[in-house]
Amino acid sequence: MRVLFVAAELAPFAKVGGLADVAAGLPPALARLGLDVRVAIPKYRAIGERAQDFASAGTFPVTMGGKDLTCSVSQGIIPASDVPIYFLGHDPYFDRRGIYGEQNEEYPDSLARFAFLSRAALGLGPALGWLPDVIHANDWHTALAPVYLRAGAVDLMSRSVLTIHNLAYQGWFPIDQAAAVGLNEAGRKLVASGRQLNLLRGGIQAADWITTVSPTYAEEILTRGEGLEDALQARRDSLTGILNGIDTSVWDPSTDPHLWAPYSSTDLAGKVVNKRALQEALGLAPTAAPLLGMVSRLAEQKGFDLLLVAFERMMAFGIQFVLLGEGDARYASFFRDAEQRYPGRVRALIEFSEPWAHRIEAGADIFLMPSRFEPAGLNQLYSLRYGAVPVVHATGGLKDTIRECDPVHDRGNGFLFAEYTAEAMLEAVGRAIRLWRTDPEAWRKLVARGMAEDHSWNRPARQYCAVYERVVAR
Incomplete structure (x- = not known):
């Protein structure tokens, strides 16, 4: 044919x-x-x-x-x-x-x-x-x-x-x-x-x-x-x-030329190296805080209206936050200001860069996708592949690809929120951070499950x- x-x-x-x-x-x-x-x-x-x-x-x-x-x-x-x-x-x-x-x-x-x-x-x-x-x-x-x-x-x-x-x-x-x-x-x-x-x-x-x-x-x-x-x-x-x-030959943490160290679902040591290198490269404090990443067009559709409302409360969780993207000037201005308010904890790269997109996926513990609507979404698939646990709004392709984590039965690959509100998003982020902090073994299994999934073409x-x-x- x-x-x-x-x-x-x-x-x-x-x-x-x-x-x-x-x-x-x-x-x-x-x-x-x-x-x-x-x-x-x-x-x-x-x-x-x-x-x-x-x-x-x-x-x-x-x-x-x-x-x-x-x-x-x-x-x-x-x-x-x-x-x-x-x-x-x-x-x-x-x-x-x-x-x-x-x-x-x-x-x-x-x-x-x-x-x-x-x-x-x-x-x-x-x-x-x-x-x-x-x-x-x-x-x-x-x-x-x-x-x-x-x-x-x-x-x-x-x-x-x-x-x-x-x-x-x-x-x-x-x-x-x-x-x-x-x-x-x-x-x-x-x-x-x-x-x-x-x-x-x-x-x-x-x-x-x-x-x-x-x-x-x-x-x-x-x-x-x-x-x-x-x-x-x-x-x-x-x-x-x-x-x-996704193109699993391009998005492969075991061979990715953009990363500081390779890793896989069976050997996650390189992911720790990538987190530390990302912190150093972007001027973030070299702490053990959970690192949240976003790679997104700066647009209301992508959930930035929620993020602006919730941002101060989200930072109160004791996280670090890295953003890569370009678009609406008011969102860019907000995150540039946030860099000044949270030195060593927030970094906003107002641009698009393929190498930095790969590095953020590799260095982040959690990847945030609060999209108001998302026909398919690719970044949540990149995140699974790179062991950055997705927190997503349950809509469109996000709902089809991300399943709520159940650490008791070793099921699921991320965290979802159904209502499109700042409070629901914060609650889902909070669930992810609690598991990251309180049960490292359950978190390791969650990361490995996501990385082992087949999201090829x-x-x-x-x-x-x-x-x-x-x-x-x-």
Whole structure:
């Protein structure tokens, strides 16, 4: 089976969020199952600057809104795999500093940019002489690919699958731009939402199958669907929740080049070394206090409204706290101030750094994810893998992957809170800290259980294969 996976991001070439990690991890797992899978993403400026690393695969025309545009194709591979990546280039759209925008502002021509990506992805197979059985689109950026297929705007017999990674981002644009991006009357009807275009709505209505990134999130969005409940309810028989996996070759504490010392579930000595080294590197006091870590976008969705309310009380537990992330300026300001209020106990790295993300997972005792909603979540899986016990809000993929610790029966892998309140979060953090302080052996077993779990892409890849087989057989 031939599958073209189309996305706006792919690590390590272009990354803003978790979509980039999924695009890098799922296709190689599908290839290991025998599928002929290839990936298409935009050729952003940062990729173009590495042109010497990629082979030119020519150009082909893309017609959009009556205009003939040229798409250049460069070919590479996903690192540590044989999966081809096609970087689709059109400099007026993608030769820019940012991926989605700059200085917290989206580019004003985002509709045209990502409509081009969808249309070019559909033209890529014929241009290469390789016709995909399935086009796998991801989020609103590529949701027009199923729309163009369903509306008969392209001469291609491929089936389509759309994965929703986060329903909060839908791709809203003025309806008078429909013709400019090649939407015929059938396509316009699929995408129209009142007097606007909603690209994700169109993709949901047009795709042969819809997946989202956890079973719980698939249930949640039927009733709390950010205004798309009607479209999702209508497609509920073609909606599947599949948990994300992680790349266990990249996220492996026994071989991770970013760490100060290797370790494993059967030998945790290196985790102690990493905690001490993290404290020293970040200027934290070299104490035996429990160290809480967060690696997160600084956004309300990620639970920072709760954290600000609860922070002083949480620090009263006698903890150390390390944060890595960037985003909302008011949250960044709060944690910069907290560094001054708690010298030697709080450190905020207001940036994103892959090496520091790995080091915080390795050095933290506890990893906090109080997200208001979380479609899937990857950091809790990294935390399990690295022995940083997760404390999470029981929502979406967090609820599907984290089970409450039961030290008496040696069960569970973390701590959850059901109510989205500061008090409930503090109570869950308190449970974790009490176990850490009072029962080191139970804590060691908890850490080892989490580290031994299999959260690779192997199982999700088999589930995606089943979806592809279902839509092709229709």
